[in-house]
Amino acid sequence: MGRAYIGGMAESRFDGWTAAHYARLWPELFEPSLVEATTDFLAGLAGGGAALEFGVGTGRIAIPLSRRRIPVYGIELSAAMIRELRAQPGSDAVTVSLGDFATTTVDGSFSLVYLLRNTITNLTTREEQAQAFRNAAGHLGAGGRFVIENYVPVPAESPRLFADTGQHRGVEVYDVGKQIAVSHHTWILDGEVHTYASAHRYVGTAELDDMARAAGMSLRERWADWQRGPFTDTSPAHISVWQARVDLSRPGTAEND
């Protein structure tokens, strides 16, 4: 699920129905062991500092992270997702701004900015994705970390069936020339059929590293999962951690640059 592919104007596809059913549509995201491992990982990187989630959604991770005494902020494009977040106990601790995480800014300096569940691909041009890296870097204090959780794209035969349960059928169609995958979803929930399509700009680790470097950050860690399992050639997904320059007054002083 992402935003509409309308050539640069941000518009979230996370409408009222999707927001209200988010936890039922993707129950695997709410597995307590996954939520705990994600929260542990992010809390460790935040240290005592503040954290900012791009595409904070219903607060699946932001709320448990805020319970670790970390000030948590979020940027979210969908008013419906923010309404769902506000219905969750403990959401008062999360400060949310309505806007596009490629361009929206939040006051303050953060030790951690993070972007979960392939949400970078909701930005459908390279320039917008690069803008999100610059926006993340602009929010980080010296040595702060930017984390992205994303799948490793394998442009396959098109169309590709990626979900086929009684409740959910998902078919992805690739436009390799434009580096776009359009996901077509059909959900059957409570006897009702819901269909929608969302466009994603799939992006690999090398290109993400380029965008990070251009934004003044360098790669510090790359893992296959939140338990820090090794990332290999066959890993289907990655968790990448880039670090902002240690001395923000001197361009090009990122460690490892």
Ligand SMILES: C[S@@+](CC[C@H](N)C(=O)[O-])C[C@H]1O[C@@H](n2cnc3c(N)ncnc32)[C@H](O)[C@@H]1O
């Ligand atoms: C897959 S959901 C993930 C939600 C939450 N981060 C989580 O892990 O449960 C993606 C979220 O990002 C939001 N989103 C997508 N594109 C966005 C953009 N350009 N700016 C802000 N939010 C965006 C969607 O509205 C949605 O709430």
